[in-house]
Amino acid sequence: MSTQLATFTVAGARYGIDVLRVQEVLRAHTRTTVPLAPPGVTGLVNLRGQVVMTIDLRTRLGLAPLAEDAEPMMVVVEVNGEAISLLVDEIGDVFDVDDSKFETPPDTLPAALREVILGAYKLDQGLLLALDVERATAA
Amino acid sequence: MDDMDEIVREFLVESYENLDQLDQDLVALEGSPGSRELLSSIFRTIHTIKGTSGFLAFGLLEKVTHAGENLLVQLREGRRQMDLPTTDVLLRMVDTVREILASIEAAGVEGDIAVDPVIDQIHEVLENRTVVTVPGAEEAATDAAPESAAAPDEADAPEHEADLEADLEADLVPVPAPVAVEATDAELASELDAAFVQDVEDLVADAALDLADDDELDLDTLLEAIVTIPDPAVVVPPAVAPSGSILPSQRGRAADQAAAVTEEPASDAPGPRTASDASIRVDVDLLDALMRQVGELVLARNQLNRLADGSVDVDLVRASQRLSLIASELQEGVMKTRMQPIDHVWAKMPRIVRDLASTCGRQVRLDMVGGDTELDRTLLEAVKDPLTHLVRNAIDHGIEAPNDRVAAGKAAIGVLTLRAYHAGGQVVVDVVDDGKGIDAERIAAKAVERGLRTPEQVAGMSEPDLLQLLFLPGFSMAQAVTKVSGRGVGMDVVRTKIEAIGGQVDVESAVGRGTTWRLRIPLTLAIMPALTVESAGELYAIPQVSLLELVALDGQKARTAIEYIGSAPVYRLRGDLLPLVELRDVLETGHNREPDAPAVIAVLQADTQRFGLIIDRVLNTEEIVVKALSARLKAIGVYTGATLLGDGRVSLILDVGALARRSLNAEMLDLDRESASASAATAGATEQVLVAGIGDGRRVAIPLGAVTRLERLRGDLVEHVGGREVVQYRGAIVPLVRLDRLLGAMSDAEADELLVIVYTRGSRSVAIVVDEIIDIVDDDTAQHSQIDGHGLIGSTVLKDRVTERLDVTQAVLTADPTFFDDRSDTASDDAGDFSGAALPGQSLRSELDTLVGV
Numbered sequence: 001m002s003t004q005l006a007t008f009t010v011a012g013a014r015y016g017i018d019v020l021r022v023q024e025v026l027r028a029h030t031r032t033t034v035p036l037a038p039p040g041v042t043g044l045v046n047l048r049g050q051v052v053m054t055i056d057l058r059t060r061l062g063l064a065p066l067a068e069d070a071e072p073m074m075v076v077v078e079v080n081g082e083a084i085s086l087l088v089d090e091i092g093d094v095f096d097v098d099d100s101k102f103e104t105p106p107d108t109l110p111a112a113l114r115e116v117i118l119g120a121y122k123l124d125q126g127l128l129l130a131l132d133v134e135r136a137t138a139a
Numbered sequence: 140m141d142d143m144d145e146i147v148r149e150f151l152v153e154s155y156e157n158l159d160q161l162d163q164d165l166v167a168l169e170g171s172p173g174s175r176e177l178l179s180s181i182f183r184t185i186h187t188i189k190g191t192s193g194f195l196a197f198g199l200l201e202k203v204t205h206a207g208e209n210l211l212v213q214l215r216e217g218r219r220q221m222d223l224p225t226t227d228v229l230l231r232m233v234d235t236v237r238e239i240l241a242s243i244e245a246a247g248v249e250g251d252i253a254v255d256p257v258i259d260q261i262h263e264v265l266e267n268r269t270v271v272t273v274p275g276a277e278e279a280a281t282d283a284a285p286e287s288a289a290a291p292d293e294a295d296a297p298e299h300e301a302d303l304e305a306d307l308e309a310d311l312v313p314v315p316a317p318v319a320v321e322a323t324d325a326e327l328a329s330e331l332d333a334a335f336v337q338d339v340e341d342l343v344a345d346a347a348l349d350l351a352d353d354d355e356l357d358l359d360t361l362l363e364a365i366v367t368i369p370d371p372a373v374v375v376p377p378a379v380a381p382s383g384s385i386l387p388s389q390r391g392r393a394a395d396q397a398a399a400v401t402e403e404p405a406s407d408a409p410g411p412r413t414a415s416d417a418s419i420r421v422d423v424d425l426l427d428a429l430m431r432q433v434g435e436l437v438l439a440r441n442q443l444n445r446l447a448d449g450s451v452d453v454d455l456v457r458a459s460q461r462l463s464l465i466a467s468e469l470q471e472g473v474m475k476t477r478m479q480p481i482d483h484v485w486a487k488m489p490r491i492v493r494d495l496a497s498t499c500g501r502q503v504r505l506d507m508v509g510g511d512t513e514l515d516r517t518l519l520e521a522v523k524d525p526l527t528h529l530v531r532n533a534i535d536h537g538i539e540a541p542n543d544r545v546a547a548g549k550a551a552i553g554v555l556t557l558r559a560y561h562a563g564g565q566v567v568v569d570v571v572d573d574g575k576g577i578d579a580e581r582i583a584a585k586a587v588e589r590g591l592r593t594p595e596q597v598a599g600m601s602e603p604d605l606l607q608l609l610f611l612p613g614f615s616m617a618q619a620v621t622k623v624s625g626r627g628v629g630m631d632v633v634r635t636k637i638e639a640i641g642g643q644v645d646v647e648s649a650v651g652r653g654t655t656w657r658l659r660i661p662l663t664l665a666i667m668p669a670l671t672v673e674s675a676g677e678l679y680a681i682p683q684v685s686l687l688e689l690v691a692l693d694g695q696k697a698r699t700a701i702e703y704i705g706s707a708p709v710y711r712l713r714g715d716l717l718p719l720v721e722l723r724d725v726l727e728t729g730h731n732r733e734p735d736a737p738a739v740i741a742v743l744q745a746d747t748q749r750f751g752l753i754i755d756r757v758l759n760t761e762e763i764v765v766k767a768l769s770a771r772l773k774a775i776g777v778y779t780g781a782t783l784l785g786d787g788r789v790s791l792i793l794d795v796g797a798l799a800r801r802s803l804n805a806e807m808l809d810l811d812r813e814s815a816s817a818s819a820a821t822a823g824a825t826e827q828v829l830v831a832g833i834g835d836g837r838r839v840a841i842p843l844g845a846v847t848r849l850e851r852l853r854g855d856l857v858e859h860v861g862g863r864e865v866v867q868y869r870g871a872i873v874p875l876v877r878l879d880r881l882l883g884a885m886s887d888a889e890a891d892e893l894l895v896i897v898y899t900r901g902s903r904s905v906a907i908v909v910d911e912i913i914d915i916v917d918d919d920t921a922q923h924s925q926i927d928g929h930g931l932i933g934s935t936v937l938k939d940r941v942t943e944r945l946d947v948t949q950a951v952l953t954a955d956p957t958f959f960d961d962r963s964d965t966a967s968d969d970a971g972d973f974s975g976a977a978l979p980g981q982s983l984r985s986e987l988d989t990l991v992g993v
Contacts, residue, residue, distance in 0.1 A: 045789065
C-alpha cells in the first residue's frame, strides 16, 4: 500500500500532505492580518474572490518566522469543506511513499511538532514528516 | 412517476398558499358574515383542494374538504349564519387539511391522520343548527351535460343543489368527484357578478351542449373565451374537464389551468394573488446563486472602478462607468426577484389574532397597512417569529379586556395595527396597539425585583431607558405565566433575532394610549454599504447602518478634545459625554496613537448605546459583499465577516455591537443612556455642589449637604492615632481623609497648610483634605454620567470641566469606619443622603468667599 504525498519544506525539514487534500499550490498573496486571531493565523488572502484563512506553519511548529524578504508559498488544503492555506518555505515534489516505511513520531519530539505530526516516512533521501492537517489548521 | 411528483408538488405549494388565504378569509368572514365575495373565495379554495385531491386520489383530504364544503354550502345559501362554532370548526378543518398536506409533503402519502373527529364536528354543527335535507341517492348525478346546462337555474333552486351535494356525500368515491366539481363551480359562478356570470354560464352551457352533441370539447377555446371576459372575477369551471370523453392529458391540463386561474382575484378580497400568466415560479437556490454572482460582479466593478479612477484612458473610464451603471441595475433587479411582499408573513396574522383574542378574552380588530412592502425573502423568513411574538404580546399585554377598555373611555374593540413602509433605505415594520401601554414604573420595579438592575440605577433612568429594560434577557412583565406569554423568553429573543439580520427594534409607549414596536430591517443582507476606515495600517469596513456621524480631529484638537475620566476616554459631543473606544486598543494592534496624530471619531450606534470609535482615517464608502469568515475567526467576536475591497485586498467587517460590548463596561453604557436621556429630558434636577481640586488637575464635586464647614488648618496639627491621621478640631479628635490619596491623584498643595472640608453628623466629624476649593455651583443631574472609579459615584460636567462626583459616604468611612454606626438619633439609612444642607448655603458661601479670596 502506498500513498502519494505532496511535499514541502519548513525550516529545512520536509513535510508531506496527502496529495488528494491539496487544492492548489501558489505563491503567497498579500495577507490581511486579523487582529486578536489565534497565533498561527497570519491573515486572510483573496483567492480568486474567495476569502481564505492562512496558517503560518512556522508559527504552528514553534519556529522563528521567515525572513522579511523571503517569499513563502501557500499550500491550499481543504479542511471540513473549508479552504485553508498553509504558509510554507518551499514546495517539493509529490512522493509515492510505502506505508511500510511509516513510523509514529518518537517521544523525544518537541511538543509543538508532535502535536501536528502523524509520523514519519523513512525515505532514502531522509525523513518525510506526515502533517496532521486537521491539527495543524486547528489553530 | 416524476411527472406525478411534480403535480403533487405544485398541488402542495398551491394549497398552502390557498390555505393561508383561507385563514384570512374565514376570520374576515366572521367580521362580515354576509360577504358573498369572501364566501365565494373560501368556497373556491376548499373546492379546488377537494377537486384536485380527488384527482390525485388523496381520499382523506377529499373527505375532509367535502365535509367542510357541505357546511359552506349552507352558509352560502343563507341557511346558516357565520357564527363562532362554525368558524371554529372550519378553521379546525383547515388545520386538518394542513396536517394532511404536511404528511403528503413528508411521506408522499396521506398517512393516518385522524380526520373523523373534524368530520364529526362538522356534522354536529350541521345537524344541531339547521335542518338539512338528506334525500337518498336516487338522483344520480353522473351525467355531466344536463347538470351543467341546468346551472343557471341553480341559484334559484337551492333544494336541487342540496340534493346534489347530498348525493355526492353519499357517494364518496373518486370517480364522481369531478361531477361535483362541475356542479359546484357552476353554482359558484352564479354567485358572481350577474353579467359576467351570464357569460360564463352561457359558455358552460354551450360547451356542455357541444359536449352532448359530439362528445368532443374544445377546452382551450372555452378557457380562452372565459379568460378574455373583461372582469377580474374569473372562475373557470373545471367542470368541463371531467366529462368522460376528455383525454387524460387534457384533463391534467384542464386541472392545472383551472387551479391556476382560480388564484386570480375573484373579488376585492384582501391579499395579492399574482396573475399566473405574468409570473413564474423560480427555484430559490437559483436566486441565491444569482445573488452571489451579482455580488462577485459588484466586487469586480469596484476593482475596475478603482483602476479607472487613476486612469487617463477616456475609453476605459467610460466603459467602467457604463459597467458600473449596469451592475447597479442588475444588482437592483436581482434583489427585486428575491423580494416578497410582507403580506406573506402577515397573511397568518388574522388567524393568530383571532385565536389569541378569544383565548385572552379580548376584542381586537387587526388593521394591516402596507402589506405590499417588499423584503428580501431570507429576511422575511427571519422577521416572521419576532413579528408573531410582538403581535402576541400586543394582545396579551397591550390591549385590555373589553370591560376595562370601556371603563377607560375607549372603544371596546382594541385596534392592532401592522404597518410596513420604506424609510431611509430600510423597511420599517410597526406593530401598534391602542392598549394600556407600558408602565415604566412597573418595568423599573420588575427589573429591580428580578435583580437585573439596582434601585439606584433604575432611579436615574428616564422613561425611554426603562422601556429598553424590556429587552433584557430574563425580563417578563406578565404577572403570571400564561399559555400565550410570560415565560421570560421574550423581547430579548426578538431583539437578538432582528439584530442578527442587521435590524433594530425600538419601543415607544404611552400609558393608557398604547404601545408601538418598531422594527427596522435592512433591504438585503448580501450586499451592504459600508465605510472603509484605516487603523494601525489595516483597513476595516464598518456597516453604514450603524454609523451616525464622523468627527474629524486634527492634530491640535486631538490632543485636547479627548478627555479622560480615570482611564476612560470621552469626547464631548454637543455637550453630551460620548464614551470612546480606540480601535487599535481593542484589536491590540500597533502602539498607542501619537497624541497629536489626526484621528477620526466614528460615532456608532450599537444596540441602544452610542459610542465613538477612534480610527486613524476614513477612506471611502463602498458597497461591500459580505463573505463568511472561518468559524475560528468569527469566534473572536469582533468581526461579522470579511469583504474584498476594490483593490482586491481582504478587509474585515467590524461587528459594531460586539465592539461596544467588548470595550465598554456596563457603567460606560449607562453613561451613554443617561446622557442621551439627559438631552431629551427637560431641565434635570439641580443640586448645589462644592467643587474642589485634588491635584493633577482633577476636580471633585461634593454635595453641599455633606459640607458643614470649610477650614484651613496648619499642617503640623496633624497627629496620628493608630495608622490614622487625625487633627484636633473644636475640642474633638477628628479623623482626616486625604482625597488625593483616596482617589489616586498627586497633590500639588504645600504640606504646611491643609484645606479641609469638615463633615459633621451629630457629635462626630470628619475632615476631608483637598488641594483647593474652587466654587459652589449648580450641578445639573441630567449631566451626570456613571463613569466612575474608586471612591466616586460618577462624573458630571461643571463649568465646562469633567468633574468627578465624590462618594462622600465612602470617603467618610475611610477616615472613620464606625462613623455611621452609633447614630441612634437619625436612621442609619440616610447615611448617604447629603441632599439636605447641614448649613444654610449663605453662611457657607461667605466661608468659601474668604477661603477662595485668600
